[in-house]
Amino acid sequence: MSIFSKESKGNEKIRKDLESQLPQRVLDSMAENARKEASQKLRGRISMVVSLVVATGIWWLLAEYLLIHVPTPWETAYWSMAFLSDDWYYNSVLASMFRVYVGFGIGIVAGTFIGIMMGWNLRFRNWSFPAADLLRHVPPVSWVPLTIIVAGALTPAIVLIIFIGTFFSTALNSMLGVQLIDQSKFRAAKCLGASPVQIFRHVLLPGALPSVLYGMVLGMGLAWMSVVAGEMISGDYGIGYLAWQSYNLLRFPEIVLAMLTIGGLAYGSSEVVRYIVGKFLKWRDID
Amino acid sequence: MSIFTEQDSKSGKLEKTGKLTVKNATKIYDPLGVNVLAVDNCSLEINPGEFVAIVGPSGCGKTTLLNMVAGFDTMTKGEIHLDGKMIASPTTKLKPGPDRVVVFQHGALFEWKTLLDNVTFGPVMQGLMSKTDAEKKGMELLTLMGLEEFAKTFPLGVSSGMQRRVEIVRALMTNPKIILLDEPFRAMDTLTKTIVHQYVLKVQEITKTSIFFITHDLDEAIFLSDRVFVMTTRPGRFKTSVEIPLPRPRTTKIVSSKEFIELKNSLFDLVHDEAVKAFERGERELAR
Numbered sequence: 001m002s003i004f005s006k007e008s009k010g011n012e013k014i015r016k017d018l019e020s021q022l023p024q025r026v027l028d029s030m031a032e033n034a035r036k037e038a039s040q041k042l043r044g045r046i047s048m049v050v051s052l053v054v055a056t057g058i059w060w061l062l063a064e065y066l067l068i069h070v071p072t073p074w075e076t077a078y079w080s081m082a083f084l085s086d087d088w089y090y091n092s093v094l095a096s097m098f099r100v101y102v103g104f105g106i107g108i109v110a111g112t113f114i115g116i117m118m119g120w121n122l123r124f125r126n127w128s129f130p131a132a133d134l135l136r137h138v139p140p141v142s143w144v145p146l147t148i149i150v151a152g153a154l155t156p157a158i159v160l161i162i163f164i165g166t167f168f169s170t171a172l173n174s175m176l177g178v179q180l181i182d183q184s185k186f187r188a189a190k191c192l193g194a195s196p197v198q199i200f201r202h203v204l205l206p207g208a209l210p211s212v213l214y215g216m217v218l219g220m221g222l223a224w225m226s227v228v229a230g231e232m233i234s235g236d237y238g239i240g241y242l243a244w245q246s247y248n249l250l251r252f253p254e255i256v257l258a259m260l261t262i263g264g265l266a267y268g269s270s271e272v273v274r275y276i277v278g279k280f281l282k283w284r285d286i287d
Numbered sequence: 288m289s290i291f292t293e294q295d296s297k298s299g300k301l302e303k304t305g306k307l308t309v310k311n312a313t314k315i316y317d318p319l320g321v322n323v324l325a326v327d328n329c330s331l332e333i334n335p336g337e338f339v340a341i342v343g344p345s346g347c348g349k350t351t352l353l354n355m356v357a358g359f360d361t362m363t364k365g366e367i368h369l370d371g372k373m374i375a376s377p378t379t380k381l382k383p384g385p386d387r388v389v390v391f392q393h394g395a396l397f398e399w400k401t402l403l404d405n406v407t408f409g410p411v412m413q414g415l416m417s418k419t420d421a422e423k424k425g426m427e428l429l430t431l432m433g434l435e436e437f438a439k440t441f442p443l444g445v446s447s448g449m450q451r452r453v454e455i456v457r458a459l460m461t462n463p464k465i466i467l468l469d470e471p472f473r474a475m476d477t478l479t480k481t482i483v484h485q486y487v488l489k490v491q492e493i494t495k496t497s498i499f500f501i502t503h504d505l506d507e508a509i510f511l512s513d514r515v516f517v518m519t520t521r522p523g524r525f526k527t528s529v530e531i532p533l534p535r536p537r538t539t540k541i542v543s544s545k546e547f548i549e550l551k552n553s554l555f556d557l558v559h560d561e562a563v564k565a566f567e568r569g570e571r572e573l574a575r
Contacts, residue, residue, distance in 0.1 A: 187359055188395035192409035192461055193385040202408070206399040283399045283441040 071253040076260075079253035089242065093261060096227050096239040099155060100269070103162025104223045108216050110163075111170025115215070116208060118171065119178025120200070129175070136172060140165035140222065141229040148234060158230040158238070165226045166219035170212065177211025178204060210284065213277040220273045224266035239265070303335035305464040305497030306370050307356070307387075313364035314351050325351045327522035328365075333465065336495040340508035340515045342558055344565040348523025349501045350392075353469050356499065358383035369464055385409055385461035390454045390471045396442040402429065402453050403438040409461035421460070428456045431493070432486050448479035452486055459490065465497040472507060481539055484511060488537055505558055509533075509550050510542060517557045520565035526557055 056073050063072040071079070083089050118125045118132075143161045151157040185207060189199045228240035235241030243258035314326040326348040333339045343349050354360035356367055358374065358381050367375040369386060383389075388409075396405050406429065407421035416424070429435050432452045437445050442453070451471050458466050472480050484507060491498060502508050508515045509531055517526045531550060533541055541547055 182393070182395065184391040184393065184395040185397065187357075187383065187389065188391065189397075189408075189412075190383040191357065191385065191388045192457070193413040194408070195412070198412050202400075202412070203397065206397070209399070284443065 069252065071256055076253045076256045079251070080257045083251075083254050083257055089257075092237055092239045092242040092258075093265070095155075095237050096231065096262075097265065099158050099230075099238065100162055100223045100227050103159040103227075104166050104220060106159075107163040107166025107223070108170045108219060111167040111215065111219070112174050112212055114167075115171035115174025115212070116178055116204070118175040119208065120204065125175070132168065132171060136168040140226040141233070144230055144233050154234060154236050157234070158227060161230050162223045162226045165222035166216075169219040169222055170215040173215025173218070174208060174212045177208030177215075180211065181207035210281055213273075213280060217270060217273050217277060220270045221266065224262065224269065228262055303495075304370050305333070305335045305337075306368075307331075307333040307465050307497060307499060308368040309352075309356065309365070310367070311365040312352060312355055312362060312367065314348070314355060314360065315363045324522035326355070327524045329518075329523065329525055330365075331516060331525065331528070333497050333499060336497055337514065338491060338498045338500065338512045340500040340502060340512040341518055342502060342505055342508045342515055342554070343518030343523065344520050344558070344562040345503060346565060347518050347520050347561065349503075349518055350469055352523065353389070353467050353499065353501050357387060357389045357467055359389075385413065386464045387467055388458035388461060388463040389467045389469055390451070390458055392470045392473055394447070394450050394454060394471075396450055396454055396457070398442050401439050401441055402434065402445070405442065405453060406457045406460055408457065413461070415461075425456070425460060428459055428490075429453070431490060432456055446479070448475060448483050451475070451483055455487060455490065459494060459496065463496060465499055468498060468500040468502075470502055472502070472504075480507065485539070487511065488535075492536060505551060505554055506542065509547060509554070510537060515554065517554065517561070520561045520568065526561070529554060 060073050063070040063075075114128070114132075118128055140161045143164055144157070147157040147160040147164075148154070151160055181204065185203055186199060189203045194202065227238065228243070231238035231240030232244045235244070239258055239262055243255050243262070246252070246254035246258060309329060309331050312326055312329045313324075316323040316325050329352060331339070341349050341352065351360060355362050355375055361381060362375055362377050364377060366373060373379065374382075374387070396402075397408070400408070403422060403425055406425040407416075407418065410416040410421045410424075411418055426435060426438060429438055432455070434445075434449060434452060434456070437449065442450055445453075454471070455466070472483060475483065488511065500508070500512060512531050514528055514530055516528045518524065519526050529550065533544075533546060533550075
């Protein structure tokens with residue numbers, strides 16, 4: 001393992017030169033640091049496993065001795081085998097995922113566009129921001145009755161509330177992202193002879209990007225909350241509906257399975273968004 | 288030096304350009320309906336290739352003057368010419384441009400572009416050079432500044448001293464007639480500052496670009512410039528201007544020479560008076 005593990009490849013030669021000039025004592029201490037870093041990483045992984053095991057243990061104790069109606073981990077695992085061989089489960093998962101990704105996709109495109117316009121154009125901001133700021137505080141779930149009336153069918157209605165949640169979080173973060181760009185960067189670009197279109201493309205967009213992407217990460221979290229709430233209230237299928245229906249059918253382990261599934265899907269989706277975000281923000285890694 | 292190639296001779300770089308004339312520049316701000324006279328009737332002339340510093344206490348209108356030259360701020364009265372062409376007056380439209388590039392106080396590199404991409408931004412955006420040519424020239428200038436190893440690094444990965452050197456390179460890339468330095472060394476520690484100064488002197492020696500330099504640090508003004516203007520506290524006026532006859536190329540040793548100290552002493556009282564006035568007024572304004 002290289003002692004300059006985070007340096008870019010272009011600096012490889014410099015690193016070698018540097019290393020050859022350093023006294024052994026310094027090299028040793030650097031290697032020692034690298035070892036420490038590696039063992040810290042390992043410890044991080046171990047503690048993650050321990051934390052999950054402990055959480056499961058607490059769940060088991062509670063379910064076994066205190067909250068006797070709650071299924072224990074083993075019961076959940078046992079019954080899950082049966083549920084997992086049923087198409088209903090997979091169809092529910094797919095339905096929810098479809099709703100989330102469609103709503104999220106449309107939401108971030110529209111939200112980014114409107115948000116950047118709000119940051120870019122003062123008049124547009126003055127007209128649109130007060131309304132947007134007010135509507136943002138309406139919880140996505142409370143849009144459900146209205147969206148069903150408007151959309152007629154259920155899936156479009158749920159997609160619509162996901163769209164609403166994602167839209168506001170991306171729009172307001174994008175606007176903020178534009179506003180937070182240091183004015184001297186625009187001035188510098190003008191000095192260097194860039195046209196307004198070039199400034200938009202090379203200064204405004206990349207400058208606002210961190211905030212835009214952060215809005216998307218938040219939006220993904222909101223999207224999963226909205227889909228589950230929407231499906232519980234008025235679903236016909238979907239993972240939220242499955243959880244609620246399992247309650248009606250007294251299939252308690254299935255409730256837990258649905259909950260864990262929702263958690264896993266939301267976590268996974270957020271991680272994917274976060275990973276993609278990281279790809280775009282390489283310039284912020286300064287180790 | 289091959290930094291200035293054919294293109295530059297076509298654009299007239301080899302002739303002496305970069306004569307800045309500021310005539311009776313005046314700026315009145317009007318916030319909240321109260322007129323504030325920020326810059327009052329300032330006139331100066333910077334000859335081609337000359338390094339001129341403006342020294343004054345904080346808030347005296349130095350930056351306002353620079354902003355008028357740069358085309359960021361309107362003028363209330365007066366005219367500014369660059370090589371005989373009028374670039375600013377109360378009636379001209381604000382138009383910053385690559386003929387007079389600003390290096391900013393807090394830095395204005397694009398953090399999302401590598402140092403090399405920052406440097407090539409001007410010529411590439413203007414369509415003056417192909418990306419490859421611009422990169423070639425950029426690498427030469429970066430090498431001159433001792434930064435060639437970091438060409439592919441992002442700005443947040445290098446020190447503030449390096450960032451500022453990159454910014455100077457970025458400004459030079461568009462072959463400006465004049466470079467406007469807006470206290471760019473302000474936030475640097477003394478050691479870093481002296482290093483960056485050396486690079487600035489070196490580059491100016493080679494490129495012979497005129498420089499309009501704003502600072503409140505007397506030492507760096509004397510050390511770098513051919514002439515120093517002292518500005519009064521608000522409203523900003525020129526109190527005096529002093530020639531700096533120190534020989535070039537200048538080294539850090541010069542700071543302890545007799546001439547340097549004499550120049551510093553003669554200027555110190557003038558600057559100090561203004562600083563005291565500014566300070567007292569600040570106290571009064573606070574007390575009100």
